[in-house]
Amino acid sequence: MKRVGVVVFPGSNCEYDARFAMETLGVAAELVWHTRTDLSSFDGIILPGGFAHGDYLRPGALARFSPVMKAVAEFARDGGAVLGICNGFQVLTEAGLLPGALQKNVGLKFLCQETTLIVTSNASVLTSGAALDQELIIPINHFSGAYVCDDETYARVNDSGQIVLRYRENPNGSRGDIAGLANERGNVVGLMPHPERAMSTLLGSADGRVLLESFVASYVAA
């Protein structure tokens, strides 16, 4: 992967962290305003954290209708690597690119803390370079991070290895301790934790690197 587009919605606030993380890994990253409709110059797309469109209505509900999302859907359909972090994960579920939804945390707490994640599948662009059962310390920072889906959907994503990351200790009431989820092909991944904020031991953890390095390698294990 040579060039990543980091989509910026009105209210996004982690786009610079995402760009910095990509540049740290030697990949050119460009901020892409949400009205843009041509993503053909990119090898990967990141939907960053924040509060797209103020999170009005529901997180991601209005971002889904931003002009760029049609291009993101086409990019994903053509097999391109798409990563939604935090608010970006919420946008991907609202847009129907990932199943389920993200609901308010149990206990109505805004959570800003380190969490320990377990890699439970490496069949995705985000986890292909990580070892199964590998533990990663990565921070979360969200109010609506409890993953919700019906029984049928849960069985499907569980059986097909789409649940790529789980919390060791569930902080938010997420179903099945889900922290990160991929689509069937593994090229679209969403996660609530922030790997782009875990790029340096000096700042707490460098465990986000193995995930973003996988994303940059853009490889999906069969």
Place this chain on the structure above:
Amino acid sequence: MNYFVIVDVTLREGIADPEGATIERALPALGFSGVHDVKAGKSFRMNIEADSQGAALEKATSLAERLLSNPVIEDARARLGEVHAQ
């Protein structure tokens, strides 16, 4: 015709409602006892131009399913309001 329509969006049965639960837990502290099953939701009000009540409700239901609610976790119900909004 202009129809005043109210759309209620509520969490689907079985979906955790931390907001409703928190409100319910706060009530005894204010002296309200015997209040159970508090559910939080949203209500949207709008005027809709349509040829009939049925058409107005159909339009409201459609936009509620497309935008106002997330069908994975929420139900939306449109109903006619009693008064026309100014």
